[in-house]
Amino acid sequence: MKKNVRVFLTITLLLVFGCRQSTKEEGKTRQVLEKSIYRDSAPKQKKAPAVKLKSLAGLRDTAFVRLADYSDQFVYDLRYATTNNFLKAQVYDCAECYTRVKTAKALIKANEAFLKKGYRIKFFDCYRPNSVQYKMWKIVPNPQYVANPKKGSIHNKGGAVDITLVTLEGKKVDMGTDFDFFGKKAYHDNLDLPQDILDHRKLLKETMEEYGFWSIRTEWWHYNLAAASNDKVVDFKWKCD
Structure with missing residues (x-):
């Protein structure tokens, strides 16, 4: 049992x-x-397609191009498409940076040199249609601050840019004043500034000059491409989405 x-x-x-x-x-x-089942039914995250950059090869030096289509290494803060400028008015319909092909080539080469040193170019202004020059002149009709649109400026020829430097991560580099500060503190020959600011301005100026640009004494941010000096003032306008 x-x-x-x-x-x-x-x-x-x-x-x-x-x-x-x-x-x-x-x-x-x-x-x-x-x-x-969850893994198979969960929506798959698609990677954003990489933007395919265009080539400047074969283009006429005097043709106009949108710089962002040919390099993704620049930074933009196009002030005249906002009210954050000395005019206190928006004079561009939308923010775009266009230049002549020869200007774009020189800018890309200069930026490559800056990248090797830990910086990149940030744009405040690029090509400026002559009709926009007339808008600016109407607001501030003073040749000390705005070029007379009847004569125009190299901005209206696609050969001038207003720029600064930022770090590779986009951090501001101290240049002593903001863009469009009209006073002696913005002059290239004003040496009464901290050494780091003088060093930043020197790096910007010497590198831009190395790639065919020249500066003006009163604005540390303004650079003209020497090869564009004799180009015609134009009123080419880009399309806004």
Whole structure:
């Protein structure tokens, strides 16, 4: 009798243990299946397609191009497409940086030199249609601050840019004043400034000159491409989306 009871208890324990093991295994299997189903049904995140840059090769030097189509290494803060400028008025319909092809080539080469030193170019202004020059002149008709649109400026020829430097991460580099600060503190020959500011201005000026640009004494941010000096003033206008 005792032997039969022991056999019965043994069989019962085996059945209970087997059922528990089976339940655990089924649970694990269910979790694996659920994860698999969730993984298969979850929407896959698509990577943003890389923007394919265009080549300047074969283009006429005097043609106009959108700089961002040919390099993704620049930074932009195009002030005249906002009210954050000395005019306190928006004079561009939208923010775009266009230049002549020869200007774009020189800018890309200069920027490559800056990149090797831990900086990149940030633009405040690029090519400026002559009709915009008339808008600016109407607001501030003073040749000390705005070129007379009848004669125009190298900005209207696609050969001038207003720029500064930022770090590779986009951090501001101290140049002593903001863009369009009209005073002696913005002059290239003002040496009464902290050494780091003088060093930043020197780096900007010497590198730009190395790639065919020249500066003006009163504005540390303004650079003209020498090869564009004799180009015609134009009123080419880009399209806004």
